[in-house]
Amino acid sequence: EVVLEESGGRPVRPGESLRLSCAGSGFAFEQYGMSWVRQRPGKGLEWVSSTNWNAGTTIHAGPVKGRFTISRDNGKRLLFLQMNNLRVEDTASYYCAREALGRGAFRGSLTHWGLGTMVTVSS
Amino acid sequence: QYVLTQPPSASGSPGQSVTISCTGTSSDIGSYNYVSWYQQHPGKAPRAIIYDVTQRPSGVPSRFSGSRSGNTASLIVSGLQPEDEADYYCSSYAGSSIVFGGGTKLTVL
Numbered sequence: 445e446v447v448l449e450e451s452g453g454r455p456v457r458p459g460e461s462l463r464l465s466c467a468g469s470g471f472a473f474e475q476y477g478m479s480w481v482r483q484r485p486g487k488g489l490e491w492v493s494s495t496n497w498n499a500g501t502t503i504h505a506g507p508v509k510g511r512f513t514i515s516r517d518n519g520k521r522l523l524f525l526q527m528n529n530l531r532v533e534d535t536a537s538y539y540c541a542r543e544a545l546g547r548g549a550f551r552g553s554l555t556h557w558g559l560g561t562m563v564t565v566s567s
Numbered sequence: 568q569y570v571l572t573q574p575p576s577a578s579g580s581p582g583q584s585v586t587i588s589c590t591g592t593s594s595d596i597g598s599y600n601y602v603s604w605y606q607q608h609p610g611k612a613p614r615a616i617i618y619d620v621t622q623r624p625s626g627v628p629s630r631f632s633g634s635r636s637g638n639t640a641s642l643i644v645s646g647l648q649p650e651d652e653a654d655y656y657c658s659s660y661a662g663s664s665i666v667f668g669g670g671t672k673l674t675v676l
Contacts, residue, residue, distance in 0.1 A: 491665040544618045551601040552665035553618035
């Protein structure tokens with residue numbers, strides 16, 4: 445069974461940093477592209493970042509570019525999201541998600557999701 | 568705002584069919600075979616019900632199907648069930664990003 449478990453979310457002040465982690469199990473972690481998607485309270489889904497199988501290719505959404513960095517440790521089966529200079533508008537539940545197929549790349553075909561971790565940015 | 572356009576709401580009675588549209592552009596839906604649909608119940612994580620335009624993940628009932636015509640993708644729910652009441656989101660690969668629709672609240676009357 446594919447399981448994704450996010451951790452690291454907590455309340456922080458504007459300008460602070462936070463690193464989210466996502467542990468994957470039940471599949472060949474190193475063969476799959478992975479993504480982070482967030483959802484602000486009461487709002488829709490918003491794509492944040494994606495990585496291919498070895499983090500050789502990563503992309504980030506405009507609102508987080510230059511502040512957030514996606515990375516992964518295939519040996520430990522972990523996906524990360526380093527979040528710097530956090531803003532109030534980054535307050536959201538952050539989900540990690542796995543691509544449908546082990547084709548190595550990311551294509552936004554996110555068939556497996558974690559339960560999410562909440563990040564609250566407030567002064 | 569959201570790149571893909573979905574109707575904010577849709578409804579149908581049990582047993583009926585409902586279609587939810589998702590309109591993009593030639594830079595996303597019109598260019599790539601990577602349209603996905605997600606179902607989300609209140610307080611729950613999203614669940615994929617369609618990926619790669621027409622593919623159903625394991626365990627998703629066959630009453631859910633997807634299609635695409637030009638820059639518009641559609642989710643068809645046949646034989647509506649009470650448990651289908653949820654929010655539905657479409658997404659598409661767009662080359663250098665992944666874009667989402669704003670979501671459609673499906674009500675089963």
